[in-house]
Amino acid sequence: MNGFDKRAFQYFLGCCAGLFGVALAIYLGYLLISEPNIDLADYIQLLILIFISGTMFVAIWTQNKREDWEQSSAYLERSIELMGRAFEVLSRENNYPKNDRISWVTAARLLQRAESISRSISVYSHQEIYESEKDYQRHRFNELLTIEGKSLPPEFFTGKSMVVGDLGKSAAGDGSGRVGDEWIPTRIVSVIYRFKLYPDNYDDPLERSSDLTQRELEKLWLFDHKGVVDYFSFRRQFFPAISKVFMRTEGQETREVTAEEINQYMPSLSGFYKEGNDG
Secondary structure (H helix, E strand, C coil), X not given: CCHHHHHHHHHHXXXXXXXXXXXXXXXXXXXXXCCCCCCHHHHHHHHHHXXXXXXXXXXXXXXXXXXXXXXXXXXXXXXXHHHHHHXXXXXXXXXXXXXXXXXXXXXHHHHHHHHHHHCCCCCHHHHHHHHHHHHHHHHHXXXXXXXXXXXXXXXXXXXXXXXXXXXXXXXXXXXXXXXXXXXXXXXXXXXXXXXXXXXXXXXXXXXXXXXCCHHHHHHHHHCCCHHHHHHHHHHHHEEEECCEEEEECHHHCEEEECHHHHHHHHHHHCCCCCCCCCC
């Protein structure tokens, strides 16, 4: 059943329900102005009309809900697909993300389409799934937009004529074409980088999380996950400040420590969370 057939069917159901409603109202009016003595048959007819009208309204409501679910599911699937395609368009070549203008414009359009379609996702569970997928795609783009773990240099955005480490030569080109034709527009770059950034009003699910409890850490120790337990012990005793590491001492005092001091002190903390640890 295509979109037009579904709307026609819903319109038909609505008309039927409306007609039944009008008939019910007329019949109720008749009963109100008729003689007090009402036959049993009239009551039965009234109940039948109420049942049929109620059934029609429930059918319409169910159909609308099903239609909303199907449309929302389609919007979800399409928006996720477009985000993935945008990533593929910019996928790396020789350990570099693509830096030609056409690829960046296409990827930006796909991301904008995905964002636009996602606004039509009406089912709450679908919205949650979309946000989860968007988090994953942000991570992928964050890794993609690097070269050997470092952020992209300014000459990268001048296009295929890029000369690594030389923005001037990259911008001027080799003289074979018009200067600037290969430069990636800043608004296109903005779309890509804005996508990978978390917005100010981002609802971070980690805000509702907490550290492992002592009981949970004890269980981890028993199942031989001692490294993570020792890390929690380390974090309880030591903390970073700019480029140095400090240690908490008795009386809530702190002092700077070296790498050697950390290594010397940690054996005494190993298994701190494991009561009665025998090694």
